[in-house]
Amino acid sequence: MERYSEFRYSLKIFFSNPTAVAGFIIFMIYVIDALIMQFDPRLLGVKNPNVLQQNFVNPIPLPPSLQHPLGTTYPGIDLLHAIEAAIRIDLFYSLLVVLGGAAIGATLGIISGYIGGLLDDVLMRITDIFFAIPYLVLALAVGFVLGRTYESMVLALIIVWWPLYARYARAQTLSIKRTPFIDAAKIAGVRDFKIMIKHILPNVLPPIFVQISLDLGSIMVIFSVLAFIGLIPNASIPELGYLTSLGLNYLQSAPWTVIFPGLAITIFALAVNLMGDGLRDVIDPRRRSS
């Protein structure tokens, strides 16, 4: 009963913050768009969400019109449909990166924070090393070794991103470890493994989820950057960074070809950031009052 009211209170805080709600609504629009593309793309007029519909009869970019609300990009691709399809792919891969990174990072962070000692020192030095390399460069190196595909890029970004979550999970674990209820559990003879799963994990997860929603936007931005610089050879797969790079040669005559796909990412990144800020206010009581 008490849990339920706490949850309702949290919802109330979240929905009393207009910018967070706006962020949430935009995020849901993107999610719904991705789901429609997955299950019934014709609903939004897209024939095949896995391939860009090229039109070599009319390859030169056309300005926005009634027929093409966002215009077309080279070669004759309708931007609105392409962006609708691309959101599904970008969202899927970004989610894969943050969830994978959070899973690995949280596991290692909790173990390292709980056990402490030499293991903790070693893990923290390892995260230091990963922080020392700009993510883009490490992604380039990993992509080079594992092959330049979307899947290997996801792996590369997970390798880059898990240390961040490991740090958060460790810090959170350290502060929980000092609370009396963990001592009580230890005295009662609860095994370490069970304490980590049942008592520490539930307390580590909320801040990790906030961080996930804050990172989701950055990851989508990074993912599109990787595709944009040509890191991922693309067989006309709808992806926002690749879509942007298609318009590169028409930058001067047809600016919409680069602006619209870029805006699609910017709006998403803004929305999840606002949503994440709102979620953080819910979790962190110190921020509620202000």
Add this chain to the structure above:
Amino acid sequence: MKLWAFILKRIVYAIITLIGLTFIVFALLHVGGNNLLLAAYLNPRLTGPAKQQMIKELIQRFHLNDPVYVQYFYWLKALLTGNLGYTNTPIYSGPVTTAIALFLPNTVMLTIIASILIWIIGIPLGVYSAVRRDSVGDQSVRVFSFTLYAMPIYLIAFILIIIFGVELKILPFSFPVNPMLASSLSWYKGGISYPTHIVLIDALIHGNLIVFWNALLHAILPSLTLALATVAGIIRILRSSMLEVLDQDYVRLARAKGVPEKVVINLHARRNALIPVLTLFGYTVASLLGGAVVVESIFDYPGIGYWTTQALLSNDVGGIMAATLIFGIVFVIASLILDIVYAIVDPRIRY
């Protein structure tokens, strides 16, 4: 902890980090197979029997038939003696060390200009935003920095190009220097200038003001893009730390004493508010270097990021290996220096 003990500890950490970095790079090379290490050190100009001979020599030198840890040791030895192998890309082909000497100074120049722009743009906006808290100006600064934070760096570049290059036609946005002009210069060959390899500075050394002006114009858009892409974090941190400082007793005392508001903000408050910004600057260096990879390839700026992308697109092992190491080393050293500066400025950090 004494200052020297802190510095010593940080240096030891930095060395451990650097060793770990070489370990990651070597592991990556090894996952890709032994021939990757060979490919990195094989001179691309060799053919036929000479090439076979070289392969044999390299197998012997790097002990490629021995266990992995032996290979790692010999590879590390080669690195420490400055042997980074060969790179073969459309923009440069030859020893990696020469490539670094050609491209790194340009990137350093770019990041220095970008850092200056970050201070010029970020600090007044952050301070203004905190002083005029919740005013219309503050709200617009926050929306501005939030939007910049969410934008992919290439979109920032395109918007700047469309505004300044295409619409206003006041700034050039491709080629480091006008190629027509450059080709007539004796010290500018194949897109690379001599002797510092930074066109901007070389032009000054040679006393060629036209080229200097041209190079300066060409450096504005890339560095502005880089600055705008990283300034958002600075504005946010400065705003919150400034708000915290403005709430402290000594600021209240200064105001109560009747010190003019301008002096309170610029002299008393801003100095202390800048300390957290300084720590964040370490991360700014990292994002500047990462952003340089994208910015340089958009603007064809002959820096190390441009070379890295070219190396990647032409499957050049030597280039990728070296670039990963260089970016890591530059970042580790930059954050080491910043940590030491921070410890000198704010003694509390040493504990």
